[in-house]
Amino acid sequence: MRFSEPVRMAEDDGGPVWARSKRRRGGPPVVGFIITLLALFGALTAVLGIKERSVAEGGAMIDGWITAGWEQIKDITGQADEATDEALTEAADAADSAGAALGEGADEAARTLQSE
Template sequence: MRFPEPVRSADDHASPVWARPKRRSSGGGGGFVGLIVTLLALFGVLTAVLGIKEQSLAEGGAMMDGWITAGVNQGKTLIGQAPEAAEVAADKAGEAAEKTGDALEAGAATTAETLKTQ
């Protein structure tokens, strides 16, 4: 069996191909930057499509502004309802805890009676 000749890598070290160091990725920030670039590209495509559809970039932008305004208003409405929803959820949790406590007390009493009679 013949061994392959060592190959010189970019940093001028003579080593077999399988012993070369692995290349490191660019780090954790690359994914975030890629996401931002992708979102900006999608925004640009949407702007171009709406500009073509409405035959004016201003009218396409106005349409997108309407969508953004509707989304912000819906978000404000949902945020305004959050304290009320939290209060209702807390009341329901309190009622459930009371029912659980009552059930545990009833179970404990039944168990105590069973143990006394045996």
């Protein structure tokens, strides 16, 4: 039996039907990463629940870690905000002095042109 050209091209993507894999291997890497993180979080919760003899106390320990990390992030970004404010102030001062110097130069140039 002869098939038309489009049918042969459609079948040309992986060899014969009996040699093709039934399952698609892999998947989106983001989904696998999220599942891995959730599994690790679940295992950590279970281990801390056993260690602290209470899931609530294990969760409180995790909450403490998250709070400490969040405070460090806020401190780091706060320092970045302060440094940015200082840099902006210095840039504004430099712009003011450059503008004043430019104004003085323009005034002097105008006086020189008028005297000629």
